Amino acid sequence: MSSGDDVPDPRSGPRAAVRWFLRSDDTAVVFVRETVSSALVVAMVGLLLFAVSGLWPPLVAVESGSMNPHLEKGDLVFVMEEDRFPPEAAHADTGVVTYQHGKEVGYRKFHSYGDVVVYEPDGSERATPVIHRARFYVQEGENWYDEADEDYLQPNWDNCKELPNCPAPNSGFITKGDANPLYDQVWGISRPVKEEWVRGTAEFRIPWLGWVRLVVSGSAVVPVPTAV
Structure with missing residues (x-):
């Protein structure tokens, strides 16, 4: 299994790929990671507001x-x-x-x-x-x-x-x-x-x-x- 910013060996399995994605300092990976995190936060807030209001969009x-x-x-x-x-x-x-x-x-x-x-x-x-x-x-x-x-x-x-x-x-x-x-x-x-x-x-x-x-x-x- 590779470490750091080296792409993990596919034979190492999905867990290794996830760990690499979460820890990598590669610029492109960091951008994707932050974008996904922001989208998840927005989705969670939206679901919470929907649960309270009963309406979509709230x-x-x-x-x-x-x-x-x-x-x-x-x-x-x-x-x-x-x-x-x-x-x-x-x-x-x-x-x-x-x-x-x-x-x-x-x-x-x-x-x-x-x-x-x-x-x-x-x-x-x-x-x-x-x-x-x-x-x-x-x-x-x-x-x-x-x-x-x-x-x-x-x-x-x-x-x-x-x-x-x-x-x-x-x-x-x-x-x-x-x-x-x-x-x-x-x-x-x-x-x-x-x-x-x-x-x-x-x-x-x-x-x-x-x-x-x-x-x-x-x-x-x-x-x-x-x-x-």
Whole structure:
């Protein structure tokens, strides 16, 4: 059996080859060894995050400023299945706490009340997911005009008939980007967000790290209008 940087004799068996690979100072071998080690670490971290979140991928990159200043463009956000560890304040069995109820019980996420959810607009799997805050829940056919905050409606809308998606065409969450002037449902981003359209809830963010994903893969979250 050879030692050092000499290639081991094939007759010495696979164990000798592995020992040589782990101990060799050859530049090419060191490069491959470090690359493999880094890949294994990344894979282990990914599997751990998946085990906790129940989602794959468990991390999403924010593409726009519609959630400023609480989530900013380029943030990497960890998302967890909404019903995995549901808080007591969650609406019914959705696993999601709305802004309206969160304000009553003091439940906050990302410096404001209620959960921030990642959802498929209008339930479309082809559309880029949106990451916005769940404001309140409506039932199918509900006139939710009086429940809405007039600050997030057009000033010339005086009743449900003038309000888009009112009465509610289906049960679901009324959502809004923290920096946006209007609800998603009156801006035309989505109908009320059904429970099955919700991919998960945002749990924490890593500033700037999302830029790597945006630049390398082009995958992103929230390509929707921002406040002007």
